[in-house]
Amino acid sequence: MPxxxxxxxxxxxRIGSVRGDIVGVGxxxxxxxxxxxEFAVDLPSEDLIPVMLREIEEVDGASVEQxxxxxxxxxxxxxxxxxxxxLCEADSESDLHRLLVSMVQAEFLAGWAALSRDxxxxxxxxxxxxxxxIAALVTGTAASPAVARGETGPDDxxxxxxxxxxxxLLVGRDGHAFRRLERAQLLALARIADRAWTLLST
Numbered sequence: 001m002p003x004x005x006x007x008x009x010x011x012x013x014r015i016g017s018v019r020g021d022i023v024g025v026g027x028x029x030x031x032x033x034x035x036x037x038e039f040a041v042d043l044p045s046e047d048l049i050p051v052m053l054r055e056i057e058e059v060d061g062a063s064v065e066q067x068x069x070x071x072x073x074x075x076x077x078x079x080x081x082x083x084x085x086x087l088c089e090a091d092s093e094s095d096l097h098r099l100l101v102s103m104v105q106a107e108f109l110a111g112w113a114a115l116s117r118d119x120x121x122x123x124x125x126x127x128x129x130x131x132x133x134i135a136a137l138v139t140g141t142a143a144s145p146a147v148a149r150g151e152t153g154p155d156d157x158x159x160x161x162x163x164x165x166x167x168x169l170l171v172g173r174d175g176h177a178f179r180r181l182e183r184a185q186l187l188a189l190a191r192i193a194d195r196a197w198t199l200l201s202t
Contacts, residue, residue: 014055023040109173129172165198
């Protein structure tokens with residue numbers, strides 16, 4: 001939606017007009033006069049979704065990028081803390097690798113996640129590409145400083161390095177672009193995993 005005063009209120013009003021109860025709002029990305037927000041909305045019926053979308057797009061400059069139907073509303077802050085706590089509880093390096101990819105895949109609602117080092121896949125979750133494709137993705141995207149800083153990247157791919165161990169964490173999903181906030185969260189989790197790996201190695 002346009003990043004201007006009142007735009008959020010207008011969208012919220014449109015959601016309320018179809019009896020939608022907003023139970024959460026998060027800012028995923030902001031810049032160039034545009035803000036990408038994620039709304040968690042409780043609707044009386046799934047049949048109201050198309051009506052709600054039409055209402056939202058009546059707001060000048062607003063559009064809906066994606067709709068996901070969930071049975072419980074995720075809390076990104078709590079989910080990130082749970083993931084960090086789980087990583088700290090790993091009792092071996094292989095356990096840490098397995099937990100990292102499985103928890104990241106779940107937290108980011110991703111199709112797959114993989115931890116790669118020197119062309120080898122140390123752990124993976126979901127329907128991952130082959131080791132050769134993953135190695136090519138690491139080589140092709142990690143060379144960009146902006147990607148390494150979590151500022152940008154392919155819509156369907158996010159990655160973060162674990163520099164102390166020369167490893168790269170990759171997460172892929174289709175149909176739902178990774179936003180800057182999510183890329184920053186992935187970088188933070190990779191830093192935690194990198195430190196936990198070091199502690200397990202000593």
